[in-house]
Amino acid sequence: MKWLFICSLFFSSLFGAISVETKWTEGDTFSDYLQKHQIPQWLIQNIDDEDKQFLSEIQSGVKVFELYTKEGTLIQSLIPIGREMQIQIFKDEQNDEYLFDIIPIIYGIREHDVVMPITVSPHSDIINNIHHAPLATKISHLFKKSINFRKLHKGDTLALIYKQRERLGKPFLDPEVLVAMIETAGKKKFIFVDEEGVGYTKTHKDVSYVTKGKKKVKQEVKVKSSSFGMPLRHVRISSRFSYKRWHPILKRYRPHLGVDFAAKRGTPLLAVGSGKVIYSGWMGGYGRVVKIKHSNGYISLYAHQSRIRAKKGTHVKKGQIIGYVGSSGRSTGPHLHFGLYKRNRAINPLKMINKRYNKRTKIITKVVDIIKKKKVPIKGALENKKRLLEIVKNPPELFNWQGTKENFMYFNDIQKGSKG
Numbered sequence: 001m002k003w004l005f006i007c008s009l010f011f012s013s014l015f016g017a018i019s020v021e022t023k024w025t026e027g028d029t030f031s032d033y034l035q036k037h038q039i040p041q042w043l044i045q046n047i048d049d050e051d052k053q054f055l056s057e058i059q060s061g062v063k064v065f066e067l068y069t070k071e072g073t074l075i076q077s078l079i080p081i082g083r084e085m086q087i088q089i090f091k092d093e094q095n096d097e098y099l100f101d102i103i104p105i106i107y108g109i110r111e112h113d114v115v116m117p118i119t120v121s122p123h124s125d126i127i128n129n130i131h132h133a134p135l136a137t138k139i140s141h142l143f144k145k146s147i148n149f150r151k152l153h154k155g156d157t158l159a160l161i162y163k164q165r166e167r168l169g170k171p172f173l174d175p176e177v178l179v180a181m182i183e184t185a186g187k188k189k190f191i192f193v194d195e196e197g198v199g200y201t202k203t204h205k206d207v208s209y210v211t212k213g214k215k216k217v218k219q220e221v222k223v224k225s226s227s228f229g230m231p232l233r234h235v236r237i238s239s240r241f242s243y244k245r246w247h248p249i250l251k252r253y254r255p256h257l258g259v260d261f262a263a264k265r266g267t268p269l270l271a272v273g274s275g276k277v278i279y280s281g282w283m284g285g286y287g288r289v290v291k292i293k294h295s296n297g298y299i300s301l302y303a304h305q306s307r308i309r310a311k312k313g314t315h316v317k318k319g320q321i322i323g324y325v326g327s328s329g330r331s332t333g334p335h336l337h338f339g340l341y342k343r344n345r346a347i348n349p350l351k352m353i354n355k356r357y358n359k360r361t362k363i364i365t366k367v368v369d370i371i372k373k374k375k376v377p378i379k380g381a382l383e384n385k386k387r388l389l390e391i392v393k394n395p396p397e398l399f400n401w402q403g404t405k406e407n408f409m410y411f412n413d414i415q416k417g418s419k420g
């Protein structure tokens with residue numbers, strides 16, 4: 001058992017004063033409190049503006065320690081504000097006036113080892129043997145998920161180690177359970193408590209963390225395609241691209257690897273994109289043909305021309321006139337047969353012309369937040385388990401809070417008050 005008290009002595013025996021522990025009455029203001037103890041109201045006026053705000057932080061039900069003379073005059077009052085600080089009202093005997101201060105709460109921390117047979121339930125047994133209701137509640141809560149209390153038997157064992165802050169000999173704030181164990185049906189069931197007061201049945205816990213990770217996701221993206229223009233102005237499509245279509249002259253199914261644009265004879269034909277003329281002349285059924293090689297492996301073909309203008313080997317710019325609509329070769333009337341090839345394979349020109357962007361679903365790799373879990377050991381869990389098992393072998397005497405002295409104060413608690 002570790003005692004961490006700084007200093008203590010029995011104040012009451014020294015000065016013949018009477019120490020009283022009360023609770024702050026619900027609804028009471030600080031002014032009400034002064035009135036009850038015949039302390040002049042001007043004490044409030046002397047409080048710094050900054051300190052005044054803490055007066056409304058006094059919570060109803062909070063434990064107030066008061067010290068009285070034998071005659072019943074209040075000589076000191078300690079009122080907690082939060083868990084670390086407290087209001088101190090004290091009587092300066094020399095000047096016969098009350099003073100106000102905000103000082104740290106002085107408390108000690110002690111560890112308590114508990115081993116006890118279960119006779120009724122862990123909750124009742126803690127209350128009966130230790131007189132510590134918050135501890136009983138905490139233990140019930142910690143085992144709630146892992147143990148069915150109704151299935152416990154008389155003679156099962158409860159063991160635990162807890163830390164308790166104490167102030168003036170009484171528990172101050174809730175107990176902190178480090179480890180607890182219930183042994184039932186020959187099995188030891190542990191609860192290990194982490195720094196946040198959360199209990200776990202194992203000595204490690206899963207902790208989630210966020211990390212940057214790569215994830216493959218489907219996304220509709222705009223893919224830049226060719227920026228080919230139209231091969232002639234004022235177009236009317238008379239026959240579309242097809243891998244199998246009815247051929248009106250051959251009267252058979254044939255592929256039509258291009259698009260026919262109906263137009264008047266002599267209509268200028270325009271290069272759909274910049275490039276190099278790689279063919280200019282007669283080409284069997286296609287009649288007079290110009291072929292232009294563009295970047296990215298594209299080749300455009302303009303067939304059935306009446307007159308060719310672009311010469312082989314020359315460079316043409318997009319929109320430049322390269323020839324004129326005609327009906328040369330195997331043709332039923334004036335039109336342009338326009339073909340487009342990518343790496344020597346015919347593609348549907350209408351899918352490429354004038355469409356600067358194509359929408360496609362692509363699998364892309366995105367950097368995203370990924371929540372991962374990792375196992376981390378609970379601080380002190382293994383050591384506490386070892387300690388607890390040793391304690392069970394050699395059970396210590398139970399510390400019962402009912403028997404603690406009420407009438408002693410730590411010297412530090414009243415030091416300032418007594419000095420004035």
Ligand SMILES: [Zn+2]
Pocket residue numbers: 239256258259260336337338
């Ligand atoms: Zn055609």
